[in-house]
Amino acid sequence: MPFIPHTEEDVEEMLASIGAASIEELFDEIPPDLKTGNLSRVPPGMTEMEITRLMHERAQADGFYLNFIGAGAYEHHIPAAVWQITTRGEFYSSYTPYQAEASQGTLQLLYEYQTMMASLTGMDVSNASLYDGATALAEAALMAVRQHKTSRRILVPGTAHPTYRKVLRAIVRNQDIEVVEIPFDPESGQVIPEQLDPFGQEEFAALVVPQPNFFGVLEQVDTLTDWAHKKNSLVIAVVNPMSLAMLTPPGEWGTKGADIAVGEGQPLGIPLSSGGPYFGFMACKQELVRQMPGRIIGKTVDLDNKPGFVLTLQAREQHIRRSKATSNICTNQGLMVTAATIYMSLLGPEGLRRVAAQSHANLLQLVEKLETIPGVKRAHSGFCFHEAALKLPGPIDEILQALKAQGILGGLSLQDYYPALSNTLLVCTTETKTPVDLDKFGEVLGKILKKYK
Amino acid sequence: MLIFEHSRPGRRNYSQSPTTPAEKQAIPQNLLRKSPVLLPEVSEMDAVRHYTRLSQKNFSIDTEFYPLGSCTMKYNPRACNALAMLPQFLARHPLAPEDTGQGFLACMYELQEILKDVTGMAGVSLTPMAGAQGELIGVMMIRAYHEARGDKKRTEIIVPDAAHGTNPATAVMCGYKVVEITTDKEGNVDMDALKAAVGPQTAGLMLTNPSTLGVFEKNISEMSRIVHEAGGLLYYDGANLNAVLGKVKPGDMGFDVIHINLHKTFSTPHGGGGPGAAPVGVAERLLPYLPIPMVAHEKGVYRWLTEEDVPQTIGRLSAHMGNAGVLLRAYIYVRLLGAEGMNRISQYATLNANYLMAELRKAGFEIAYPTRRASHEFIVTLKEIKERTGVTAMNLAKRLLDKGYHAPTTYFPILIPECLLIEPAETESKQTLDAFVTAMKEILQEIEDQPDMVKSAPHNMPLRKLDDVRAARELDLAWKPQ
Numbered sequence: 011m012p013f014i015p016h017t018e019e020d021v022e023e024m025l026a027s028i029g030a031a032s033i034e035e036l037f038d039e040i041p042p043d044l045k046t047g048n049l050s051r052v053p054p055g056m057t058e059m060e061i062t063r064l065m066h067e068r069a070q071a072d073g074f075y076l077n078f079i080g081a082g083a084y085e086h087h088i089p090a091a092v093w094q095i096t097t098r099g100e101f102y103s104s105y106t107p108y109q110a111e112a113s114q115g116t117l118q119l120l121y122e123y124q125t126m127m128a129s130l131t132g133m134d135v136s137n138a139s140l141y142d143g144a145t146a147l148a149e150a151a152l153m154a155v156r157q158h159k160t161s162r163r164i165l166v167p168g169t170a171h172p173t174y175r176k177v178l179r180a181i182v183r184n185q186d187i188e189v190v191e192i193p194f195d196p197e198s199g200q201v202i203p204e205q206l207d208p209f210g211q212e213e214f215a216a217l218v219v220p221q222p223n224f225f226g227v228l229e230q231v232d233t234l235t236d237w238a239h240k241k242n243s244l245v246i247a248v249v250n251p252m253s254l255a256m257l258t259p260p261g262e263w264g265t266k267g268a269d270i271a272v273g274e275g276q277p278l279g280i281p282l283s284s285g286g287p288y289f290g291f292m293a294c295k296q297e298l299v300r301q302m303p304g305r306i307i308g309k310t311v312d313l314d315n316k317p318g319f320v321l322t323l324q325a326r327e328q329h330i331r332r333s334k335a336t337s338n339i340c341t342n343q344g345l346m347v348t349a350a351t352i353y354m355s356l357l358g359p360e361g362l363r364r365v366a367a368q369s370h371a372n373l374l375q376l377v378e379k380l381e382t383i384p385g386v387k388r389a390h391s392g393f394c395f396h397e398a399a400l401k402l403p404g405p406i407d408e409i410l411q412a413l414k415a416q417g418i419l420g421g422l423s424l425q426d427y428y429p430a431l432s433n434t435l436l437v438c439t440t441e442t443k444t445p446v447d448l449d450k451f452g453e454v455l456g457k458i459l460k461k462y463k
Numbered sequence: 464m465l466i467f468e469h470s471r472p473g474r475r476n477y478s479q480s481p482t483t484p485a486e487k488q489a490i491p492q493n494l495l496r497k498s499p500v501l502l503p504e505v506s507e508m509d510a511v512r513h514y515t516r517l518s519q520k521n522f523s524i525d526t527e528f529y530p531l532g533s534c535t536m537k538y539n540p541r542a543c544n545a546l547a548m549l550p551q552f553l554a555r556h557p558l559a560p561e562d563t564g565q566g567f568l569a570c571m572y573e574l575q576e577i578l579k580d581v582t583g584m585a586g587v588s589l590t591p592m593a594g595a596q597g598e599l600i601g602v603m604m605i606r607a608y609h610e611a612r613g614d615k616k617r618t619e620i621i622v623p624d625a626a627h628g629t630n631p632a633t634a635v636m637c638g639y640k641v642v643e644i645t646t647d648k649e650g651n652v653d654m655d656a657l658k659a660a661v662g663p664q665t666a667g668l669m670l671t672n673p674s675t676l677g678v679f680e681k682n683i684s685e686m687s688r689i690v691h692e693a694g695g696l697l698y699y700d701g702a703n704l705n706a707v708l709g710k711v712k713p714g715d716m717g718f719d720v721i722h723i724n725l726h727k728t729f730s731t732p733h734g735g736g737g738p739g740a741a742p743v744g745v746a747e748r749l750l751p752y753l754p755i756p757m758v759a760h761e762k763g764v765y766r767w768l769t770e771e772d773v774p775q776t777i778g779r780l781s782a783h784m785g786n787a788g789v790l791l792r793a794y795i796y797v798r799l800l801g802a803e804g805m806n807r808i809s810q811y812a813t814l815n816a817n818y819l820m821a822e823l824r825k826a827g828f829e830i831a832y833p834t835r836r837a838s839h840e841f842i843v844t845l846k847e848i849k850e851r852t853g854v855t856a857m858n859l860a861k862r863l864l865d866k867g868y869h870a871p872t873t874y875f876p877i878l879i880p881e882c883l884l885i886e887p888a889e890t891e892s893k894q895t896l897d898a899f900v901t902a903m904k905e906i907l908q909e910i911e912d913q914p915d916m917v918k919s920a921p922h923n924m925p926l927r928k929l930d931d932v933r934a935a936r937e938l939d940l941a942w943k944p945q
Contacts, residue, residue, distance in 0.1 A: 013538055013800075015890070027825075028818055047708070047715075047806075049709055050580065105733045112527075114521070118517055128940075130500055141596060255496070257496055299938070341736050344736030441480070
């Protein structure tokens with residue numbers, strides 16, 4: 011029997027010990043009329059060999075493409091050691107580290123992770139992860155409202171990831187929180203700080219600042235941060251952790267720095283995998299730590315005064331506080347954080363910086379190349395990190411289709427998210443793209459676009 | 464030693480990032496990072512050795528018996544991991560066109576269909592990323608249902624006092640007031656308390672069945688009638704589905720909405736605290752509110768369902784479609800086991816739990832509900848031992864670590880004093896259970912002979928008992944260079 015070790019003899023002895031005649035008898039407290047569990051639509055079992063063949067066939071059907079889609083999920087090289095260690099049974103098959111003495115491996119790793127993320131974001135403290143970037147933003151909004159106390163209004167620019175905004179609205183909808191969308195400048199692709207004042211006349215709990223924003227454009231984070239702080243509001247930074255190897259970390263934005271930094275941790279060693287599992291990260295200023303949701307690891311000592319690690323500040327959490335918890339979150343994305351911590355350790359500060367810098371340089375290279383094609387030009391004038399929007403001279407769906415036929419996923423059509431941005435392509439490059447890849451994209455796109463001249 | 468303490472300035476892994484510095488850069492000075500990033504500078508071998516050694520400080524299913532009640536720590540088949548990590552699956556971008564993901568989407572569609580059958584529900588959405596998020600989504604749908612009917616007076620969610628802490632925390636996140644109801648002497652929901660709590664203000668009842676007390680709620684059909692007659696809906700917390708898989712379908716018990724913890728029943732790894740996955744299933748009347756995306760199969764083609772297909776959806780609750788890779792592992796697991804294997808799960812999980820309960824009772828332990836069958840788990844209480852010797856459930860738990868067993872769940876459910884919630888799962892052999900009973904007997908003897916030694920356990924672990932109070936009082940959440 012797959013994964014069940016019992017021999018017939020075992021079963022007999024066990025039933026004898028219980029004093030039951032059959033296994034079925036052990037279900038005698040379930041009312042007979044409820045025993046309707048017969049599974050008619052679950053197919054018969056397969057051997058490992060059979061399922062292996064099936065999954066290989068399905069994987070091959072999906073194939074490989076030269077991918078230029080980013081939009082919140084980024085293809086970076088992941089050193090082999092990352093997942094070899096991460097999937098060791100001791101990490102893979104352990105539970106949330108409630109028994110600290112039997113979980114020092116996971117606990118120490120999470121403490122190292124918190125240290126790395128606090129430094130990367132320039133904040134004081136980090137939690138041990140949330141589900142993903144989108145839900146991390148929603149948790150940050152709830153946290154800001156708890157901290158602010160008098161306002162339940164959150165300002166979110168239209169340049170923030172459209173799906174993040176949807177998730178934010180879905181989660182805070184039932185808690186009387188108002189999400190106010192603030193406009194951006196279509197020319198630069200940024201929020202213009204001077205245009206914010208109408209939105210600041212009424213009190214608000216927090217301003218969300220994406221960096222880079224959904225268009226790949228860099229926002230004027232210092233001015234935005236200072237503006238929100240002047241209104242006695244919090245600043246929630248939504249950042250790509252990879253970009254922070256190059257860009258000013260949220261903790262250093264403006265005069266006082268952002269208050270909460272969240273984002274999608276996927277670029278740090280997590281494969282694209284059709285969207286998950288990824289992990290959300292959250293870091294904040296020290297004074298906000300008791301409002302933070304999720305697991306937090308603290309350093310302490312044992313009875314012999316030897317250093318060790320435990321889950322701490324559990325009085326915030328659902329299993330202690332029940333209906334008064336900061337969030338209902340408990341288990342979230344531990345294994346992904348394991349991978350991210352090993353990834354950051356293998357890359358180190360210089361490695362991470364080089365990955366970020368090469369991703370950025372590749373974008374400049376690609377945009378320069380594609381802009382030589384007649385009719386192709388950047389949609390926005392703002393500076394970019396590793397992603398940019400390009401206007402195309404023809405119907406985008408048809409063009410993407412033609413690119414795909416040649417093995418290239420050319421990027422994301424922005425039309426579905428911003429109706430005004432018709433025939434606009436969001437392209438992304440990471441360090442994984444070689445000069446040959448960039449040339450190929452340019453050549454193939456150039457040929458496809460000839461017919462739209 | 465922390466990874467940072469292995470660090471030496473200038474040490475790098477040249478093969479793992481671009482070998483030459485990038486040539487082009489166009490970012491204004493004021494947006495560029497000036498402060499260094501505190502990451503270790505170590506060799507590949509340093510990192511591999513460090514994290515391998517850290518892993519060895521963990522207990523895990525792969526290394527120890529892990530009878531953690533309510534968590535279903537069963538064996539995680541390696542094939543599920545290996546096949547979910549085929550390179551094409553890993554490389555697929557979530558926003559890649561549907562026709563480049565038909566293999567993946569086929570797995571997701573079939574998983575939806577299988578989960579419908581397993582739960583007896585009319586529709587399933589795979590998007591929730593953990594049990595707590597499944598709950599949140601489930602209660603959001605309950606709220607959306609009442610609101611769509613213009614029924615705005617329903618402000619309360621009823622939760623038994625034995626429920627997981629996530630239940631009340633979730634209800635509050637959805638803007639509901641929580642009404643806790645008590646449990647009777649036999650471990651069932653107190654029906655009088657339920658009747659008293661239910662009314663026109665009731666939005667729903669959240670229930671785990673079998674309950675967290677390890678017993679089947681025999682009165683479930685009556686409870687369902689009471690709640691439904693008052694216009695409320697029934698929420699099934701699928702944490703304990705392992706106990707009734709292939710026996711009872713939550714839909715047939717009258718539940719309107721359910722979440723299924725795939726990281727429990729469908730054996731996806733717990734990963735030291737996630738990622739999980741908790742698809743939600745709903746009865747007919749909640750179908751319009753399911754979260755997107757879901758997968759449809761039309762004319763031989765798989766595609767995502769979006770807002771256009773499900774206009775009343777409660778929306779999107781993750782950036783893409785939840786923990787896709789976890790869902791793949793669950794799919795592979797269910798295909799390996801098939802219908803017959805699913806049936807066996809509940810049978811052998813129940814056999815193991817009842818056997819272990821019988822043996823521990825014979826060994827002298829007090830069972831919290833001795834007249835009841837165990838579901839897939841059961842509760843031992845140390846109330847009498849604590850009163851007599853001062854040894855607590857936590858002391859015993861720590862002593863079990865010394866003997867090479869992960870501790871059962873302690874102090875949950877909170878209504879049983881000094882409790883151990885024990886769930887052996889179907890993948891453990893009789894021999895493992897017997898060895899565990901032997902260890903428990905030894906501890907029982909140690910409690911009599913040397914209670915102070917038990918109270919100061921663990922003794923054989925890398926560290927002795929850790930100071931939680933100091934951790935919370937003198938917060939140290941990140942390493943600082945000396």
